[in-house]
Amino acid sequence: MGITTLSSREFNQDTSRAKKAATAGPVFITDRGKPAHVLLTIDEYRRLRGERGTSLLQALTPKNPSQDFNFDPPKLGRVSKPADLD
Structure with a gap:
């Protein structure tokens, strides 16, 4: 694991x-020569x-969001009866 140090200007x-x-490894970003942030x-x-x-x-976030994926869930038969409005 290497440590890199960059000035704010370099960053x-x-x-x-x-x-x-x-x-x-971590990147230390300095302000006026003193560590101020870590990337x-x-x-x-x-x-x-x-x-x-x-x-x-x-788990639900795609590894490469620019790629599409196929989602073809199984078709369900009729799960309920139609309402009898008579």
């Missing part, structure tokens, strides 16, 4: 670099928070 100028670095991947953040398992929202 603002190259956020993609910071995001790539966060996949290898982590969501998985690392959840691990640190002690979150376990998969929530319903995570």
Whole structure:
């Protein structure tokens, strides 16, 4: 796990670099030479928070939201009688 340190200016100028670095470990972002923020991947953040398992929202969220999926539930027969209005 590598630690990367970027100044606020470097972070603002190259956020993609910071995001790539966060996949290898925490990215410390400094203000006037002092650590002010830490960038982590969501998985690392959840691990640190002690979150376990998969929530319903995570289970239902597609891994790649740009891809469509087929949902073809089975057809049910008539489940009730029509109302007799006479």
